Structures are given as structure tokens and as C-alpha cells.
Amino acid sequence: MADSQEQPERQTGGGAQPTERRRGWNVLVQHVTEHKIETGLWATRLLTISFTLGYFIPLFGNPYNLYYKVLMSNAATSALRLHQRSPTLQLSREFFGLLFLEDSCHYLIYSLLFLTLSPATIIVMPVALYALLHFASYSLTLLDCLGLDAWWGARFLISIVDFQTRNILRLIAFSEILVMPMLLLMIFSGRASVFSPFLYYRFLSLRYASRRNPHTRTMFHELRMRFEAMVLEPRCPEFVRNMVLRTIAFISNLAPVIPPPS
Template structure:
């Protein structure tokens, strides 16, 4: 690019100054990235106690996820109104679901499996925005980090499937937690409402699809010729119960 005198003008400066400018112009997005990174750090801190008490770090991971969900809700629904329509719209948002998820397990004894969905979501979404931040530093900056981000994005479908499976598996597990004395009697009922929200999600069909895949798997196992009749009956009953408890199928977008 040339100026009026024909001299070449320097290209837009890149590097740390660009990164600083990006942060100043996208404060909410950067805050979302930061809370997700904290969720990842605290999750590692729970397994490798480098930040002191692992139980304290466990709840910090959930609170970081709650902060992420609250910020995302602010992005999606910036204007709060005390109306039934706003509440209905709020419950449709995936970020509201995971704010609900964090609040449920903040009052339950630490369960390692609970951190898996919030950790995987934090990795997946922070990876995509990390690439944006790296681009402000230059196209060739931090190639090792770019490689890791590419691996995460390549596995995004499997990551979302694993999250969906964990969401479903936690439903019967919350019942087990009651007998272990690690959860209250209301925890499974509250978690069931979370799971119905995930099943009805408009933007993330993976939970709904995973239910369908698990149903086909259980029906296939129950239908094997050598399967004992009592086991077949139990499996069929479990499928019927799950189908009865499932919320109505949301209408497909035109």
C-alpha cells in the first residue's frame, strides 16, 4: 500500500500492542476466555493439588464455569425483564443450563465426574478463542499452541458426544450419591430438570442424539437371542421409563 508520495506505508502493527488493543475492544469475549482458562486450571489443580486444598479448587472450577455461563447469558440476553417470555427464553439458552449445572453441584460433595463436562466445554471454547488471540500476535506465533488447538477442534464432535454421555450418566449416578451420603434427596430431581433442558436444547442436539444412540444400543443388547429373560425385561423397562420421562421433541427448524 502506497501513500501520495509513492512511499510504502508500514502494514498495520501486530504483536503485543495488537493484543492489548483487541483485549480493550472485546472485554466480554476475553473475560469469557479467561474464566474458561481458570476452569481448566482449577480442574487440573483438583487432580494435581498444586493450589492447596483440592476440594476448595473443585468448587472454584464450578464457580468459574458459573461465571462463564453468566457472562455468556449476558451476551445472549443483555436486557433483563421480569416477564414469563423472558424466563422461557432464558431456559432455552445452553449457558443457562450450565449455570444451573454448577449451582446444583456446588451443594454436593465433590464428584470427579462432575468436572468432566465443564472441563471439556472450557477446553473446546477456549481453544477457538485462543486462536483469535494468537492471530493478533501474528500468523506464525506460537505454532505449538496452534497445533494443540487444531487437535481440539478436530475432535470437537467426539468431545461434545462425551459431554452428552456424561450428562446422561450423571442422572443415575446422583441417585447412587444419595445412598453414599454425598448428595441430598432433591439432587436427582433437580438434575432431572437440567437433563430435560439439555435434551430440548435448540443449539446443541448431542444430548438428544446420545439418548437415541443409547436406546438403540440397549434395545440391541436386549434383543440378542442368548439374553436371559429377566435381564431383557429390565433393559426394556429402563428404555420405556426413559422414553416416558423424556420431554416432547422440539419442533425441527424450517
């Protein structure tokens, strides 16, 4: 998950040993200077994680305000990442078409959408988990610059996150899907507008068609297989079977067409 590090330089000549890589605070400062955007992304993700912890464990500050700070810090991360991926703005249809293919654009839309709605815990889950994954990855890079090998505790926690990357991505995908029925319930309680599900459907369609992250698409497929297996059991009532199969068919018709890989 972490970025690959440069191999240590090797001396020429027979029997030469590899030189030690320079480490320390000066190396860290140089790295930060040369990688301002990456370091900025690391900092905004740290803010997202901190605000999320404050929201779930409200020891300091108002949880209501911290909830919206989670979304605002994620919007800042997404905008910065989008600038990194598409630095040159072009007022053309092709440019905006490519822009909407970027995962960072998807989550910028996500954050802006839910900044206008009432708080719901599940909404911050994908945001916080993505921040945790990328924060852990870049933290290893910064620790390598410092050479703090003795910080085994931090490295151990990061390795746990790294080991659980696939499960975390699956949980993110499941959360993205689960937000849609939650939005429908929020409409009846007056916490969301009738337009919210349509806007979120656009986000979910973008996630489904994502080129770099197939986990949402895979999770839809797994949920479909599981529900079909459940309702096709002989003991399942027929009216339940018909209702579930019709719902699956309706959702499948809403899925965007995935272009073949070029």
C-alpha cells in the same frame, strides 16, 4: 471452531498486492478493549481449566477447594455468557422462557446445583471439556492478533482440540447422562439429598431439548439403540431383557417434547 477473521484489506488498482494485516501487542490490546466480554469469557475458562488440572493433579492447594472453584468459575462463565446473549432483563414469562433455552443458563443451573453437593469427579468433566473447547477457539483469535505464527506448538495443540470437537461434545453428552445414576448412588451414601435427582432431571431435560446442541439428545438415542440391540440377542436372559426394555420405556416417557423447528 474459531471465529472467522477479517480478510486483509486490498489496495485498489491493477496488480496491487494485499496489504499485510497489522499484528502485535498493540493490536491485541485494541482487540481486548473492543471485545471485553469475549476476553472475560476466555479468562474465566482459563481459570476453569487451571482449577480442573489442580483438582486432578493436586500439586498446589487443596483438591477439595479446587473442585468447588471449578464450578464457581464455570458459573461465572455461564453468567457472563448469559448476559451477553440476553443483556436486557425483563420481568416477563416470555423473557424467562427464552432464558431457559440458552445453553449458558443450563450450565449456570448445573454449577449452582453441584456447589451444594459433595465432590464427584465426573461432575467437573462436562464443565472442563466445554471450557477447553471454547478456550482453544478464542486462543487462536488472540494468537492471530499477536501474529505469533512461530508458536507452532500452541497452534498444534489447539488444532488437536479443534479436530476432536465432535468426539469431545459426545463425551460431554455421555457425562451429562451418566451423572444421573451417579446421583442416585450418592443419595444412598448420604452425599446428596433426595431432591437432587429431580433438580438434575430438570437440567437434563433442558439439555435434551437444546436448540444449539443436539448431542445430548443424540447420545440418548444411541444408548437406547445399543441397549435394545444387546437385550434382543437370543442369548440374553428374558428377565434381563424385560427389565432393560421397561427401563428404556420409562426413560423415554420422561423425555420432553421437542417442538418442530420454526
